[in-house]
Each structure stands twice: as structure tokens, then as C-alpha cells.
Amino acid sequence: MTSTTETSATDAKPGFAGGAANYLDERLSVSAVLKGFGRKVFPDHWSFMLGEVALYSFVILVLSGTFLTFFYQPSMAEVHYDGSYAPLKGAQMSIAYASSLDISFDIRGGLIMRQVHHWAALLFVAAAGLHMLRVFFTGAFRKPRELNWVVGFLLFLMGMGAGFTGYSLPDDLLSGNGLRIIDGMIKGIPVIGTAFSSGFFGGEFPGTEVVARLYSLHIMILPALIIVLIGVHLMMVIIHKHTHYSGPGRTDDNVVGYPLMPVYVAKAGGFFFLVFGVVAAIAATFTINPIWNYGPYDPSPVSAGTQPDWYIGWLDGALRLAPSGWDISIFDYVIPMGVMVPLIVSLLFLALVAAYPFIENWVTKDKREHHVLDRPRNAPTRTAIGAAGVTFYAVLWAGASTDLIATNFQMSLNQVLVAMQIMLLIGPGIAYFVTKRACIALQNKDREVVLHGRETGRVVRLPHGEYIEVHETVDKYELWKLIDYKDYQPVLARPDANGKIGLGNRLRSAVSKIYFEDRIAPVSKAEYELAHADHAPEAVTEKPKRKQKSINA
Amino acid sequence: MSDIEKSYSPGLATDIEKPIANPGIEPHRIRMTDKSEKHARTAEKQIAVMFGVSVVGAIIAIWGFFAFPIVDGDLAATRNNSLWMGLGMALSMFGIGFGAVHWAKTLMPDNEVSEMRHQARSSDETRAQALEIVKLADGESGFSRRKLIRRSMYGALAFFPIPAIIIFGDLGPVVGDTLKHTMWKPGTRLTKDPTGIPIKASDVTIGSVFHVIPEGLSEMEEHKLEEKAKAAVLLVRVNPSDLNEDPAKADWSYQGIVAYSKICTHVGCPVALYEQHTHHLLCPCHQSTFDLANHCEVVFGPASRPLPQLPIAVDAEGYLIAQSDFLEPVGPSFWDIRK
Numbered sequence: 001m002t003s004t005t006e007t008s009a010t011d012a013k014p015g016f017a018g019g020a021a022n023y024l025d026e027r028l029s030v031s032a033v034l035k036g037f038g039r040k041v042f043p044d045h046w047s048f049m050l051g052e053v054a055l056y057s058f059v060i061l062v063l064s065g066t067f068l069t070f071f072y073q074p075s076m077a078e079v080h081y082d083g084s085y086a087p088l089k090g091a092q093m094s095i096a097y098a099s100s101l102d103i104s105f106d107i108r109g110g111l112i113m114r115q116v117h118h119w120a121a122l123l124f125v126a127a128a129g130l131h132m133l134r135v136f137f138t139g140a141f142r143k144p145r146e147l148n149w150v151v152g153f154l155l156f157l158m159g160m161g162a163g164f165t166g167y168s169l170p171d172d173l174l175s176g177n178g179l180r181i182i183d184g185m186i187k188g189i190p191v192i193g194t195a196f197s198s199g200f201f202g203g204e205f206p207g208t209e210v211v212a213r214l215y216s217l218h219i220m221i222l223p224a225l226i227i228v229l230i231g232v233h234l235m236m237v238i239i240h241k242h243t244h245y246s247g248p249g250r251t252d253d254n255v256v257g258y259p260l261m262p263v264y265v266a267k268a269g270g271f272f273f274l275v276f277g278v279v280a281a282i283a284a285t286f287t288i289n290p291i292w293n294y295g296p297y298d299p300s301p302v303s304a305g306t307q308p309d310w311y312i313g314w315l316d317g318a319l320r321l322a323p324s325g326w327d328i329s330i331f332d333y334v335i336p337m338g339v340m341v342p343l344i345v346s347l348l349f350l351a352l353v354a355a356y357p358f359i360e361n362w363v364t365k366d367k368r369e370h371h372v373l374d375r376p377r378n379a380p381t382r383t384a385i386g387a388a389g390v391t392f393y394a395v396l397w398a399g400a401s402t403d404l405i406a407t408n409f410q411m412s413l414n415q416v417l418v419a420m421q422i423m424l425l426i427g428p429g430i431a432y433f434v435t436k437r438a439c440i441a442l443q444n445k446d447r448e449v450v451l452h453g454r455e456t457g458r459v460v461r462l463p464h465g466e467y468i469e470v471h472e473t474v475d476k477y478e479l480w481k482l483i484d485y486k487d488y489q490p491v492l493a494r495p496d497a498n499g500k501i502g503l504g505n506r507l508r509s510a511v512s513k514i515y516f517e518d519r520i521a522p523v524s525k526a527e528y529e530l531a532h533a534d535h536a537p538e539a540v541t542e543k544p545k546r547k548q549k550s551i552n553a
Numbered sequence: 554m555s556d557i558e559k560s561y562s563p564g565l566a567t568d569i570e571k572p573i574a575n576p577g578i579e580p581h582r583i584r585m586t587d588k589s590e591k592h593a594r595t596a597e598k599q600i601a602v603m604f605g606v607s608v609v610g611a612i613i614a615i616w617g618f619f620a621f622p623i624v625d626g627d628l629a630a631t632r633n634n635s636l637w638m639g640l641g642m643a644l645s646m647f648g649i650g651f652g653a654v655h656w657a658k659t660l661m662p663d664n665e666v667s668e669m670r671h672q673a674r675s676s677d678e679t680r681a682q683a684l685e686i687v688k689l690a691d692g693e694s695g696f697s698r699r700k701l702i703r704r705s706m707y708g709a710l711a712f713f714p715i716p717a718i719i720i721f722g723d724l725g726p727v728v729g730d731t732l733k734h735t736m737w738k739p740g741t742r743l744t745k746d747p748t749g750i751p752i753k754a755s756d757v758t759i760g761s762v763f764h765v766i767p768e769g770l771s772e773m774e775e776h777k778l779e780e781k782a783k784a785a786v787l788l789v790r791v792n793p794s795d796l797n798e799d800p801a802k803a804d805w806s807y808q809g810i811v812a813y814s815k816i817c818t819h820v821g822c823p824v825a826l827y828e829q830h831t832h833h834l835l836c837p838c839h840q841s842t843f844d845l846a847n848h849c850e851v852v853f854g855p856a857s858r859p860l861p862q863l864p865i866a867v868d869a870e871g872y873l874i875a876q877s878d879f880l881e882p883v884g885p886s887f888w889d890i891r892k
Contacts, residue, residue, distance in 0.1 A: 184820025270653025284639020365564030
């Protein structure tokens with residue numbers, strides 16, 4: 001806006017840009033918006049780009065999806081195919097499948113747009129998932145961002161939903177089997193299952209309605225929800241300002257980084273094109289979902305090695321790993337546990353993910369705002385819980401490929417599946433233990449570096465004959481990264497005013513013990529001074545030169 | 554502890570004095586492009602070249618559209634069209650993307666700056682004012698005072714969305730007995746899927762598998778897939794001595810020819826894989842395994858019910874026919890499956 005004022009002050013005739021800016025400002029106060037946001041500071045880190053990738057993939061999805069709607073027809077009426085893909089000429093199929101084939105073979109640019117759309121969808125869910133992991137492992141979900149975690153969680157669910165509804169639209173054999181599985185799961189829900197199935201499919205499976213209904217979910221309801229949630233998500237980022245990693249000059253009171261204009265406009269804007277470029281390059285060179293190979297949907301045939309898109313894999317894996325023969329009979333009614341166990345387990349898992357910020361806050365009772373991110377090692381229990389969750393998800397996900405693992409590695413299908421079931425039960429525990437010990441070891445290493453400097457591997461002999469390894473002090477900027485983290489201690493259950501110890505109190509005390517019992521506290525001033533007292537000259541140096549070494553006995 | 558933290562309880566957090574004070578942001582490192590105008594000009598040219606490459610990419614994409622028109626039956630045309638349009642678009646995007654990022658990294662200032670945060674919590678004054686407004690609005694409307702209005706409004710608000718749920722009642726018909734019956738009737742011939750050609754018992758050799766649909770299904774105009782999704786059958790002939798038959802169902806098979814529903818009792822995938830030497834049927838979706846020689850009982854995987862058996866016989870002309878419909882529902886289990 002400075003240009004406007006400058007030009008109007010020095011020049012009687014402002015240029016087009018100045019004139020346009022003036023026009024808009026007099027009607028929409030855009031100057032105030034630019035003044036408020038133009039120099040907003042954003043911190044820089046590669047891991048902050050994961051959320052950006054998800055956002056840009058969504059933009060690509062909207063653009064490529066809009067193109068596809070011009071040609072796709074969501075009808076299950078039967079036709080005989082008459083397009084240019086020779087192997088299917090004359091075959092009976094739904095209009096939805098025929099129009100998907102037409103997009104692939106009879107519309108120039110159709111195949112590349114279909115592939116861009118599918119690849120971008122895979123990337124969207126992947127980037128959103130990695131972004132969630134980044135937020136989890138760095139503790140970015142802590143106050144004041146708990147609600148934004150929930151919004152992000154909902155976005156991830158919506159992404160999976162949008163993916164599944166879109167994947168089913170071509171009405172090909174593979175996606176039809178996916179719908180068949182959904183139908184089987186819905187039917188298994190006690191009391192309301194069959195009515196819900198009838199409502200979803202407009203009668204018996206597969207019916208003639210479901211593709212049109214999925215279409216309305218896929219192009220209207222879910223994208224609208226995603227857009228609203230993305231708006232809320234980003235608005236909260238503006239309200240809270242972005243978190244930053246711990247480092248020199250970074251505190252909970254400030255945000256350190258580069259201004260939006262011009263640096264982030266260029267970097268983030270450029271990054272959108274890079275993401276689009278990568279998706280376009282992959283879509284141009286790698287086939288995804290070749291529906292013409294599968295043929296139209298038919299309830300009878302199925303090919304071995306059927307796999308859903310990757311993000312549905314964990315739910316399919318849950319179905320495969322379900323125990324057999326647990327069905328419950330109540331009078332003459334049946335609850336099919338082969339369906340209900342996976343359903344309940346995956347819903348519980350999702351509920352835990354959504355609730356985690358509130359659980360951790362219940363344990364720490366820390367009511368402060370947190371804007372400096374944790375290094376994962378500095379929150380060992382959280383990191384271990386995250387690793388256990390990732391392992392649980394990963395085993396379910398790998399479970400969706402038991403047949404491919406068995407055939408590719410020449411193993412018994414049954415043994416692979418049983419191994420997966422065992423891994424599902426013990427894997428998260430192992431991951432929890434290993435991760436926690438690894439974090440604590442890394443914290444101990446950090447303490448060593450702070451107290452005694454970094455090992456150089458150079459062994460020298462002192463005049464009196466003693467051999468020592470030379471340690472190099474770290475500079476104060478490096479040092480700050482190693483000592484700046486928050487530390488908690490377990491709490492004892494104490495009697496309340498009535499002299500009683502409530503159940504909640506007891507539970508919280510027990511959980512806080514699990515969380516913080518074996519914590520490694522950051523180096524305190526006293527410890528630091530003690531460690532450096534016996535070789536006083538090596539105070540923390542402004543800029544250590546190669547030769548300036550501190551020697552520690 | 555920072556200013557933002559001070560006003561809140563730290564909970565279980567400990568207060569450890571840090572060994573050194575926060576040293577402040579690291580000193581800025583000067584780039585070549587900051588020092589030398591020559592390097593800055595080189596960067597400028599590089600960026601311009603990248604933007605130029607983007608234009609070339611866009612032209613390649615346009616060329617790809619016109620250079621490879623669709624030729625009926627020629628997949629190479631489709632492939633080239635897709636490849637060159639995609640690569641052209643990718644190049645066009647990369648040109649802009651790398652150009653913009655290079656611009657930011659070489660020529661725009663890279664000094665890190667610090668901006669203060671503010672607590673999310675509004676100031677006490679603002680909160681008091683907000684509360685004042687709520688109280689004022691409450692007093693002016695009589696919301697708290699006039700209980701009758703308030704309660705009746707809650708009632709209205711609770712009831713008005715119900716029609717919006719009821720209105721979806723016709724999404725699907727009320728489920729009657731349709732899930733428990735299929736197209737099979739006494740005398741319906743077993744025919745091949747998808748041709749609909751009837752099968753003679755003498756055509757079914759030991760070890761062979763037939764994918765079967767009821768006679769008349771392939772000619773259906775309406776609800777063909779719905780019927781097929783229930784009526785699909787797998788027909789296998791095994792050595793009669795290998796069959797462990799329930800005496801009550803002994804006449805459901807014909808000289809070792811048995812017919813079982815092809816719809817998995819787990820979630821409904823077609824159980825399409827037959828392993829000859831073990832007599833096992835395997836569902837490729839979730840690996841439920843059924844023992845054909847033993848009433849198709851579940852031997853592995855998440856399914857809980859055996860596959861229902863279709864009682865079959867042979868008619869006067871030697872064709873296989875159904876004795877009746879399945880005597881139990883096929884496909885996935887549901888709440889009132891036994892009713």
C-alpha cells in the first residue's frame with residue numbers, strides 16, 4: 001500500500017495498480033488487511049511443508065475434479081460400450097463405467113486429468129497423515145491448539161471419506177467389491193444394519209442408486225465440509241500464529257521467521273507449483289487405477305490380490321485380522337463380531353487419536369500456552385505412545401496385504417495372518433518400550449554434550465602421562481537447543497479437603513508416574529556450573545574456532 | 554518462564570533455572586547475492602530462464618493435445634496424448650515453482666525477524682465488556698427471566714429438525730424377506746456364468762469347478778446384479794468318498810457334485826478360489842477359508858458361518874437343477890438373519 005500513497009503524493013496520475021488498489025481500498029479497506037497480514041512472520045522448517053502439501057493437493061483435486069465432472073455421468077443404467085478401447089467393445093456396463101472409460105480413452109487430456117486426480121488424492125491423505133504425525137510428535141497440539149487438532153483430525157477423516165467415495169465412482173469390478181465389503185459391514189451393525197444398507201444402496205446391493213449418491217457425497221457434501229474445515233483450520237493458524245522449534249531467540253512469547261510478503265508469498269506460492277509439477281509428472285508417467293483392466297462391476301467374479309487405495313488399507317486389514325467364531329447370539333438375533341470387532345477397534349483407535357491432546361493435558365495439568373515445539377526425544381512418553389499408535393496402524397495396514405506378502409515371499413498365508421495378529425497385539429508394546437528407551441538415551445546424550453561438550457574422537461596424552469579424549473564445547477546457540485525444553489514430574493495422589501483420595505486423583509497420579517517417572521530433566525544452572533568449575537577457562541564461547549578445545553577429565 | 558506462561562498454572566511442570574540465558578537469534582549469514590551485484594544478476598537471469606522454461610512446458614502441453622488426436626482402437630494415441638500433456642504441464646509448473654523459490658532464496662532478504670505473540674485469552678477488560686453485553690442482551694430479551702418462552706423455544710428447536718431426518722425415509726425400501734430368498738426355485742437349472750448355458754451332470758468331471766448362475770438370470774433386464782449378488786453358486790465335483798456328508802443332507806448332492814453359495818458369509822465378496830487337493834474354498838478379499846468336503850465349514854479367516862449349500866438334483870434330460878432355494882440366508886450375517 002505504500003506505493004499507493006507514494007504515487008498519489010508525488011504523482012498526480014497513479015498507475016493502473018495504484019488506481020486499482022485505491023479503488024478496492026475505498027470500498028473494501030484492503031489496506032487494513034494488508035497492513036495486518038502483509039508482514040506476518042512465519043517460521044521456516046521442512047516439516048511445516050507437510051500441511052502445505054496437503055492443502056495444495058486439495059487445490060489440485062478441486063481443479064482436476066472439476067474437469068472430470070464435465071465428462072463423467074453418475075448413472076448405473078446399463079449400456080453397451082462403444083468407445084475406442086477395443087477389448088471392451090460391446091460389453092454391457094453401467095453408464096458410470098462407460099463414461100469413465102470415455103474420459104480415459106476418448107477425451108484428450110482426460111486420462112492425464114483422471115491420473116492427476118487419483119495421484120493427488122493419494123498424496124492428499126498421505127500428506128495430511130504425515131502432517132498429523134508432525135503435529136503429534138512435536139506437541140504442537142498443546143494449548144491453545146487443541147481444537148485445531150480436532151479440526152485437523154476431522155479433515156483427515158473427510159479426506160479418507162472423499163477418497164473412498166471417489167474411488168467407487170467408476171463402478172468397475174475392483175471398486176464394486178469395495179462397496180460390497182462396505183455393504184457387508186453395514187449389514188452387520190446390530191438392529192439398524194439392514195435398514196441402513198437398504199437406505200444407502202436404495203434397496204438391495206448393488207441396486208441402481210448408489211453411484212449417484214456417492215457422487216453427490218463426493219463432489220458436493222464432502223468437498224464443502226473439507227473447504228469449511230480448511231478455512232477454520234487456517235483461521236486458527238492465523239489466530240495462534242505458527243509454532244516454531246526450540247532454538248536461540250525462540251520463546252513462547254514470539255515467533256521467529258520470515259515475513260509473509262514477499263518471502264512466503266514467493267516460497268509458498270512457488271511450492272504450490274512444485275507440488276502440482278510433481279503430481280503432473282507422476283500422473284504422466286505412472287499408471288494408477290487402470291479401471292479398463294478390471295472390467296465392469298459384476299457380483300460374481302473377483303481377482304486375487306484385491307487391494308483398496310492405501311488409506312483404506314488399515315480398515316481392510318482390521319477386517320482380515322478379525323477373529324473367527326466370536327459371533328454373539330442374543331435370543332435369536334446375531335451380532336457378527338467378524339465385522340463388529342474391526343469396526344469397534346478402529347473407531348476406538350480414532351477416538352483416542354482425537355482425544356489425545358485432552359488426555360495429555362489432563363495428565364500434566366499444564367494450563368500455559370505452548371508455542372515452542374518439543375523435540376520428540378524431550379517428551380519420551382508421548383513419543384513412545386505415538387510410536388505405539390503408528391505400529392498399530394502399520395500392522396493393520398500391512399494386514400491388508402497378507403495374501404500378497406504370502407505369495408511374494410513364498411510363505412503360508414495362514415502363518416502370515418497369524419503372525420500379523422500377534423504383531424497387532426504385541427507390536428505396539430515393543431514399539432512403546434524401544435522408543436521410550438531410545439528417547440531417554442538421546443536425552444542422556446544431550447546432557448553429556450551440554451555438561452562436557454562434544455566428543456571429538458581425538459585422544460591426547462597429557463604431560464603427566466594421562467590419556468584423555470578431547471571434548472569440544474558447543475556454542476551458545478547450539479547449547480540453547482539442548483537445554484530449552486519443558487520438564488514435568490509425576491504427582492502423588494493427595495487427599496482432598498475431606499481427607500479422601502478420589503478415583504480420578506489416583507488414576508491421574510498413576511498415569512503421571514508412567515509419563516514422567518523415568519524422565520531426564522534438562523541441565524540446571526547448578527549442574528552446568530559444577531561441571532564447568534573444574535576447568536574454568538572454558539566458558540561458553542561466542543564462536544568456537546576449530547582449535548579452541550575444552551579438555552575434560 | 555515467558556510472559557504468556559506466567560498467568561497460567563504450570564501444572565506438573567518443574568521450574569529449573571537454565572544454565573545460560575536465551576542467546577537471541579543467531580547472527581545472519583551473508584549470501585553471495587547480498588555481497589556481489591554480479592551474483593545477484595546471475596540469480597536474476599537464472600530465475601528468468603526458469604520462468605521461460607515454464608512457457609516452453611505450457612507450449613509442449615498444448616502441442617500434445619493437438620499432435621495426438623484420438624484414434625479409435627489405437628492406445629498409443631491415448632498414451633502419447635496423456636504423456637506429453639502431463640510432462641508439458643509438469644515442466645510448466647516446475648518452471649514457475651523453482652523460479653519463485655529461487656527468487657525467494659537468493660534475492661529476497663533472508664534475515665529472520667521476530668514478532669511478538671499475544672495470549673489467546675482476551676484481556677480482563679474485554680471479557681468484562683463481553684459479559685456486560687451478554688447480560689444486557691439477556692435483560693433486554695428476558696431470556697433468563699421468561700422461562701415459558703425459553704422452554705417452549707427449546708422444544709421447538711428440538712422438534713424442527715426431525716422432519717429433515719424423516720424426509721430421507723424413502724432412501725431405500727423397507728427390508729422385508731428379500732435378503733433371505735434368492736432366485737433359486739425347485740427345478741431351476743444350474744447354468745454357466747455368464748453365458749447362461751445349462752450344465753449337464755456328465756459335463757462336471759471330478760476336480761472341475763463351475764461358476765454358476767440360475768437359469769434365466771443372464772436374460773434379466775431389471776435387478777440382474779441384485780439377484781446375481783445373492784444367487785451366485787460355485788459347483789464342484791469331488792470324489793464322493795472325500796465328502797463328509799451330513800446324513801440329513803445326503804441327497805443334496807449328486808454323485809459327488811456339490812453346489813455352495815459363492816457369496817462369502819463374512820462381508821459378501823465372491824469366494825472364487827478353489828484349491829483342488831485340499832477341497833478348500835478361499836475368499837480373496839479377507840482370506841476366509843471354507844472346507845468344501847466338510848459342509849463348507851470355516852477353517853480359517855474372519856468368517857463365522859459356513860457357506861450355505863444349494864440342494865441339487867438332475868432332471869430327466871440330465872441337466873443339473875436346484876431342489877429348492879437355499880434353506881438359509883446367503884452372504885454376510887445380519888441382526889435378524891435367524892428370524
